[in-house]
C-alpha cells in the first residue's frame with residue numbers, strides 16, 4: 001500500500017467570521033510532489049501553514065508524517081523542510097554562517113558548501129544576507145529549507161523573484177531531491193513550474209478544492225482538446241478537434257497540397273486549464289450567490305486557449 005506522508009480530511013479554517021479554508025481534502029504519497037494552485041487569497045498559505053504546525057485549524061483531520069501538526073514536537077519538525085512565502089530575514093550573517101548555524105539544528109545536515117553550490121550562491125557565500133538581491137535571498141531561503149535533508153519539503157512560492165536561469169537551476173535541484181525520494185508540497189503562481197515539477201495538482205479557489213488530479217489529466221479530456229489555427233483570406237481561423245493532424249491534412253488537400261498560411265496546432269497548457277477551472281469556480285459561486293444574475297467568466301473555450309509553452 002502507498003504510504004501517505006500527508007493526509008488532510010475536511011479541513012476548515014476560519015478567521016473570525018471569515019472562512020478561509022472549507023472542506024479541503026487531499027493526500028500526498030511518499031516521494032510525490034503535489035502542487036496546490038490557486039489565485040491570491042484562495043487559502044494555499046493557510047493550508048500549508050496548518051500542515052507545518054504554524055497555524056491551528058478550526059476543524060478537520062490533518063496528519064503529516066504520522067503526526068497531528070498541532071502536536072508535532074522538535075523531532076517531527078526536524079523531518080520537515082520549510083520555505084515560507086516570505087521570511088522577513090534581514091540577515092546580519094553571511095550566507096555560509098547562516099547555513100552553518102541552521103545546519104547545527106539537524107541530526108544529518110547537508111554539507112554547507114555543497115548546498116551553497118547547489119543553489120548557485122558560491123560567489124556570495126561570504127556576503128552578508130542583507131546585501132543580497134531579492135532573488136539571491138530567496139535562494140538562501142530554499143537552501144535553509146533543505147539543509148536538514150527533509151523527508152517532506154514545503155515550498156510556498158519558492159521561485160518568486162528568481163530570474164529565468166535561476167528558476168531552471170532550481171527545478172534541477174528539486175528534481176535531484178525528488179530522485180532522493182523527498183516528498184514535496186509546492187505552491188506557485190508559475191503554472192509552468194507546477195507542470196515541470198508536480199506529479200499531481202490541486203486547484204483551490206475561495207478556500208475549496210475545485211479539482212485535483214495528475215498534471216496531464218486535470219480538467220478532463222474535454223479541456224485538453226487541441227486547436228488547429230491558420231490564416232485564410234487575411235483572417236485567423238480556428239477549429240477545436242481531437243484529431244488535429246487529420247484536420248491539417250484535410251486543409252492541405254483542399255488547397256491542392258499547399259500548407260495553409262501560419263498553420264499551427266495548439267495544445268492547452270496547465271495554465272489554460274487552471275484558468276478555465278478558476279473561471280468556472282468563480283462563475284459557479286456567482287450563480288449560487290444570485291440565481292437571477294447570469295454567470296460571468298465562462299468564456300468561449302476556443303478563444304480562452306493560449307499557445308503551448310508560452311512563458312507568460
Ligand SMILES: Nc1ncnc2c1ncn2[C@@H]1O[C@H](COP(=O)(O)OP(=O)(O)OP(=O)(O)O)[C@@H](O)[C@H]1O
Nearest residue numbers: 015018020038039040041042043044045046047085
Ligand atoms: N491572520 C489572518 N487573519 C484574517 N484573515 C486572514 C489571515 N490570514 C489569511 N487571511 C485571509 O484568508 C484568505 C486566504 O489567505 P491565504 O494567505 O491562505 O491565501 P493564499 O492562497 O496563500 O494567497 P496568495 O496566493 O496571495 O499567497 C485571504 O482572504 C486572507 O485575507
